[in-house]
Amino acid sequence: MKTLIKSNPILSFFILTFVFTWLCWGLIILLGLPMAAGYVPFLLGAAGPSIMAFVVSAICGGRPEVAGLWKRFTVWRVGVRWYLAALFIPVLVVLGAIGLSVLFGGALPDFKLLATQWYLIPVALIIGIFLGGPLEEEFGWRGFALVRLQKRYSALTSSLIVGALWGLWHLPAFLIPWSSQHDIPLALFLLHDLALAVLFTWIFNNTGGSVWMTVLAHAAFNLTITILPLLPTAAGSERPLAFAVGLLYVAAIAIIVGCGAKTFRREGSQASSAMIKSVSGTGKIG
Numbered sequence: 001m002k003t004l005i006k007s008n009p010i011l012s013f014f015i016l017t018f019v020f021t022w023l024c025w026g027l028i029i030l031l032g033l034p035m036a037a038g039y040v041p042f043l044l045g046a047a048g049p050s051i052m053a054f055v056v057s058a059i060c061g062g063r064p065e066v067a068g069l070w071k072r073f074t075v076w077r078v079g080v081r082w083y084l085a086a087l088f089i090p091v092l093v094v095l096g097a098i099g100l101s102v103l104f105g106g107a108l109p110d111f112k113l114l115a116t117q118w119y120l121i122p123v124a125l126i127i128g129i130f131l132g133g134p135l136e137e138e139f140g141w142r143g144f145a146l147v148r149l150q151k152r153y154s155a156l157t158s159s160l161i162v163g164a165l166w167g168l169w170h171l172p173a174f175l176i177p178w179s180s181q182h183d184i185p186l187a188l189f190l191l192h193d194l195a196l197a198v199l200f201t202w203i204f205n206n207t208g209g210s211v212w213m214t215v216l217a218h219a220a221f222n223l224t225i226t227i228l229p230l231l232p233t234a235a236g237s238e239r240p241l242a243f244a245v246g247l248l249y250v251a252a253i254a255i256i257v258g259c260g261a262k263t264f265r266r267e268g269s270q271a272s273s274a275m276i277k278s279v280s281g282t283g284k285i286g
Helices: 004-009 011-029 035-046 048-073 080-103 114-132 134-149 155-169 171-175 185-204 213-225 241-257 273-279
Strands: none
Touching: 004 011, 004 048, 011 035, 011 048, 011 134, 011 155, 011 171, 035 048, 048 134, 048 213, 048 241, 080 185, 080 213, 080 241, 114 134, 114 213, 134 155, 134 185, 134 213, 155 185, 171 185, 185 213, 185 241
């Protein structure tokens, strides 16, 4: 098994992540667990990408590679503009989507939650980082898989591979009634993750390979669509979410055209290529 993982680290990571998460979430579905009883196995399943990133890193490179994976999380001195991008691009996308929805005949949503509990936003962001999925996922998707894929493929191709598998990995969550994915149309969700993967790669590559910054951006997106009325309910409109996905594709295309598909970095900008090359292994997929 160790030999197989060492010779196919990326493929092994994806297979182990899917198996681990789907077993945890499958247990919730099979037993019909309510949120009170199912939250712990749900959170454990959500942590599958990060857990397996450390497991495969340990098998492939031992302590040095595990330390290298953790070190990517500690890259936080990246410039104020990248913090602004990570925190406020989600807000601009969601507000833009709600505005377009209203412009094209949609009802003006209720902002009561934001108006009455705005002061809880920093606390909610911190909780979301630790318990909302970003910390549980980003060591895997970006810190492990994206780094190795970019040793072999362009930033665009690597983003699309990660984005497609990231979206499909969520499939069992759509069968859990109390999950945030339950009432979201599957096609919109998968398209959303593809575009968001491009945006996260852009942030990752321009911040020296900072897992911390993708954790922050991931948490900011999750929080924004929670406190602003974007997600459809069981009887709600899907229009605002569809506009949000469309705006994400506008942003993704702007990144590809403006920065180039190879690295998502403009010429002369701070590169993360040295970080990517430093990863041991071949980056082999199959």
